[in-house]
Amino acid sequence: MKRAKKDKLDLDNIIQCLGEVAKTLKENPQKALRELRRIGALIDSNIPYRDGHSIRVADRCLAIADYLGFDENEKVTLEVASILHDFGKIGIDEAILLQPRKLTVEEKQVVEMHVMRGYYMLVGFNEMVEALSGIKSHHEFYNGGGYPAGLSKNAIPLMGRIIAVSDAYDAMTSDRPYRRARTKEEAIEQLQEQAGRQFDPALVRIFIRHIREKKS
Numbered sequence: 001m002k003r004a005k006k007d008k009l010d011l012d013n014i015i016q017c018l019g020e021v022a023k024t025l026k027e028n029p030q031k032a033l034r035e036l037r038r039i040g041a042l043i044d045s046n047i048p049y050r051d052g053h054s055i056r057v058a059d060r061c062l063a064i065a066d067y068l069g070f071d072e073n074e075k076v077t078l079e080v081a082s083i084l085h086d087f088g089k090i091g092i093d094e095a096i097l098l099q100p101r102k103l104t105v106e107e108k109q110v111v112e113m114h115v116m117r118g119y120y121m122l123v124g125f126n127e128m129v130e131a132l133s134g135i136k137s138h139h140e141f142y143n144g145g146g147y148p149a150g151l152s153k154n155a156i157p158l159m160g161r162i163i164a165v166s167d168a169y170d171a172m173t174s175d176r177p178y179r180r181a182r183t184k185e186e187a188i189e190q191l192q193e194q195a196g197r198q199f200d201p202a203l204v205r206i207f208i209r210h211i212r213e214k215k216s
């Protein structure tokens with residue numbers, strides 16, 4: 001398999017590698033996921049302020065899946081969706097992603113577009129089709145106030161609700177151009193505050209239990 005270049009993001013090569021991942025996903029999921037994690041790490045290292053983000057989000061999503069009793073197939077789908085949840089950020093203007101001030105309405109629209117960009121960039125991989133619902137719904141809000149569709153409660157695919165909690169926790173506990181990382185306890189407090197608004201309250205409870213037990 002042709003390897004993606006080490007430092008520079010080569011989208012054609014990444015798409016080609018994803019094609020290989022998709023092909024092996026059914027017959028040898030562990031091999032496919034190893035390669036997908038390598039691609040995920042490469043993408044993260046090339047998107048400002050995201051080093052390690054997708055992999056950490058995926059690991060914590062899988063921990064929630066264990067609490068929920070997901071079977072192996074469901075876990076594979078969730079792992080694919082969580083590693084690729086921000087795939088659509090590739091190619092978005094770095095100046096906007098790095099913007100330290102509050103974004104303008106137009107800039108916010110550009111950032112929010114990453115959800116549907118990712119969906120359309122990946123929709124051709126039939127073998128990953130189940131993961132797409134998680135990618136597409138990871139910024140929906142439990143109360144219906146999110147994007148892109150404004151879905152609420154259980155109308156939001158479970159995968160999307162899981163990724164939303166894990167994604168927000170990782171974003172809060174990482175440095176951003178406009179703020180320092182919050183502590184674990186501050187992030188937990190935020191998740192609790194947003195339970196039932198932004199996040200599924202049952203998943204927030206499970207996630208916090210996991211974070212506290214893991215002590216990380």
Ligand SMILES: [Fe+2]
Pocket residue numbers: 085086114138139
């Ligand atoms: Fe996102």
Ligand SMILES: [Fe+2]
Pocket residue numbers: 053085086167
């Ligand atoms: Fe994210």
